[in-house]
Amino acid sequence: MSKINILGVDFDNKSFKQFQNEFIGRINMHQSTFTVTANPEIVMAANENPEFMKILNYDADYITPDGIGIVKAAQMLGTPLQERVTGYDLFTWLMRVASERNLRVYLIGAKPQVIHAVQEKVAREYSGIQLVGAKDGYFNEDLEIVAYQIERTEPDLVFAALGSPKQEQLLALLRKNLLPALMMGVGGSFDVFAGAVKRAPLFWQNAHLEWFYRLITNPTRWKRMLVLPKFVVNVREAKKEKK
Template identity: 35%
Template sequence: MTQPNRIPVLKVAVDSLEDYSNWVLNRIKHEQGTQVTTLNAEMAMLAETNSELRAIINQSDLIIPDGAGIIIYLRLRGYRQARCPGIELAASLLKAWSTIMTTEAIAFYGGEPGIAEDAASMWLQQYPHLKIITNHGYLTHEAANQWQNTLVTQQPKLILVGLGVPRQEFWINQHRHLCPQSIWMGVGGSFDIWAGKKSRAPLWLRENNLEWLYRLYQEPWRWRRMLALPQFLLRALS
C-alpha cells in the first residue's frame, strides 16, 4: 500500500495522496484502526496555540487537505495536491461500503437531536443494505456512557463524528480505543448537509476554493472564526 507523503503545514502537517478513499478502504480491509483528520486553515491556526490539538493532528494516521487555505499553502511551496473535502471522502466510503462491507455497522455521532438520524435515512434511501447506528451530540453523562457501550458491543468499522472542531478531534482521540480496528473520522457539519438542513456551496465555488465564502453566507455568525483564513494566508506567504 502506498504510504502518504507527509508535508509540514505550520506546526502540523498534511498527507499527500492520489486516492485517499482507496487508502482508507485498504486500512479497513486489513482491520487497521485509523484516525482521519480533515485539516483546514482554522484548525491549523488553532493548533498553533493548542498543543493538545496539535499533538492529536500530528498523531493521526491520515491528515487530508480539507480546506482551500491548505491547498493554497501547498501550491505556494510547489505541491500540486488536489483538495479532499472531508464530506466527499466520507461519502465515497459510504458508497463503497454498500457493496463491500454490507454486514458491518457504521456509526453517525453528532449534530442536534434528529440530525444524525435524518442523515442516515438519506443514505439508507440510496443504499438500503447499510447498517447505520446513530446518536446526537447533546448526550447526558448517562446517555454518553450508554452510547460508548453501544460502540463496544456493535464495533462499527466506520465511525463518523460530527461534533465540530476541535471537539470531535478530542472526542475521537479519547474514545478510539473502544473500537480499535475501526476508522474514526471527524466530519464537521456533514450530517446537517446530508439531512437537508443545510446545503453545500455551488460547484463553481467549490472548484475555485471558495466554499468557505458560501459557508459564511449561510452562517454569518462564523465571521470571527473565518478570520483564521487571512491570518493563515499571511503565515503561508511569510
C-alpha cells in the first residue's frame, strides 16, 4: 500500500531511502514539494482541527511517519509502515545535500538565540549552503507576508520549525504559490541541530523510548505527552471498527 491511513491522516508508506530518492528527483526538477513530518501529536491535532486535516491530506505532497507511535499504530491497524522516518534525519540529510550542491536554503523558526546558533553551525560545517534567509519564530507579521518574504529569496529548500499547525500553514501557502522548492516542517529540529537540546542517545532511539528520554530530560513536556494515551485509545477504537 502506498498510503497508510491512521486516524484520518494519510501517511506515505516509503522507506527512508525511497524518500531520499524521490526528494532528490524533485529537487533536480525544481518541483514545488511540501512535506509534513507527522507524529501522534500532529495526528491528534488534525482530528480536532478540520482545516489542519485538510492541509495534511490535500495540500501536502508527502507525510512521513515521524515517531514510533505512528509505526506502532499502523501495526495495530494491520497496515504496517515500512519504517519510521524522522524529520530530524531528513533535515540533516537534506542539509548535507544542500552543502554538497551549493543549494539556496531558507530557515525559519525557533528562538532568536537558537536560529543564530544554527546560522553559525551552517557557516562552520555546511559552508556549501547559500543561506538566503534565517528568521526566528517570534515574528508578528501575517503568514502571507512571511511567505512573500521567503519567496523573494528564491530558495531551493525551506525548513520551518514553528511548531504545528503554524509551520504547515506557512508551507501550505508557499506550496499553493508553487514555490519551486522542497519545503518541510521540522518542529524542534533547529534546537537539536544547534545543540540547545540533546537528542536521545542511540540506545534510547533503538529501544523506541526517545519520547521518554525527552520527558525525563525536559519534564515540562509532560502536558504535551498527555496526548499519547489518548492517541493509543483512539487507534484501538479504530481497530475495533475495522473488524
